[in-house]
Amino acid sequence: MKKINADKIVWLILLILSIFLVLFPIYIMFKYSISDRRSWITGGEYPVPWWPFKPTLEMYKYYLGDKRFWSNGWLSLKIALLTVSFSLILGTPAAYSLARFKFNGKAFLLFLILAIRFYPDISSVIPVSYIFNKSFLYNLPNEIKISLAHCLLSLPYIIFIAQGVFETIPVDLEEQALILGTSRFYAFLRIVLPIAAPGLAAGAIYSFLLSWNEFVFSYFITATSVSSEVPLPVYLKTLLGSFSPNLVSISTLSLLVSIPVIIFTFIVQKYMIAGMIKGAVK
Incomplete structure (x- = not known):
């Protein structure tokens, strides 16, 4: 019993320490965001x-009354x-193909x-940025251009995560559906994808x-744009470059x-929690 109690105390201390490390920076930011000058x-x-x-609030x-903050936040x-959306639409079929089909060079392709x-x-x-600003894609809305550029960064992770998710789903489920006369696309859409959804949520x-x-x-894609709306990171950069913000301003924006x-x-x-519970029940 002493050993069990000691273990519980250790885990309780670690839990409290973890909560403190997570909440303390948030507390500091919130404290400064409502601080008066003194x-x-x-x-x-x-x-x-x-x-x-x-x-004080x-x-x-000030920032919630700033129309630029709202428009840039919406963007x-x-x-x-x-x-x-783009990453899941493009990455999920690619990950499914890597997980289900065997072909030469698959490992090298994933690499x-x-x-x-x-x-x-x-x-x-x-x-x-040159492609989006100097080609026929220039007329696309900024949100489309930037989101497509971001897909370049997120797609590899989406494919890697989704492939691991699909490999944990038994192939027997699809084979039974194919025996009953469904197409592979229907089996993927109605059987495999709902099961994989909790794992895809992480991606x-x-x-x-x-x-x-x-x-x-x-920043580079919107540099030549005629629109005054920019994403929030670029908007924050313009604020930091135009004046020296104080701790209250930085904390509030953060x-x-x-x-x-x-x-x-x-x-x-x-x-994700629903998926873990279902996996535990199975």
Whole structure:
């Protein structure tokens, strides 16, 4: 019993430490985002308090009342959702083919797909931005151009994750459907894909996060655009370059930009949890 209690205490301490490491930076950002001037500019007369003397929401009111923030945020959301959609539409069939069909050079092909991520983003941003800004693709909306560029970054991971998911699904399910007279496409669409959906949710979350935070491609593609709307990372860069923001401004922007990512993760996470529960029952 002493050993069991000691183990529980150790796990409890590790759990509390993990929660602290996750929540403490969020607390610091939130504290500064609602701080009044005296709470973060002390002049060395007194230490920075753990909680503002007079909490205020003025900085939230400022940014939430800024039309540029809303329009640029909506553009970033569209880009991220389009990136997820394009990546899954293109990557899921490719991953299914790699998982189900045997052909010479399959391992080398998968290596080439993953090798795309071996190169830094800056090495490919010039040819990609040149294609979108100097060819017939120039007239495409910015959200389409940027999301297609982001697919270059997310597709290798989507294919790698989805292939592992499809390999865990028994082939017998498809074979039984084929014996009953269905086509392979119907079996993939109605049988395999619903089972693989929880696993694909992990790829969707990664693709969304990558697109939401990506700056280099977004910056170069929108550099020659006539539209004033830019993704949030580019918008934040323009703010940081135009003046020296204080801790309150940076913290407020950081929290506001993080909210859509948190919401999307919680929405998709339930499918991942459902998939793990189904796997445990089976």
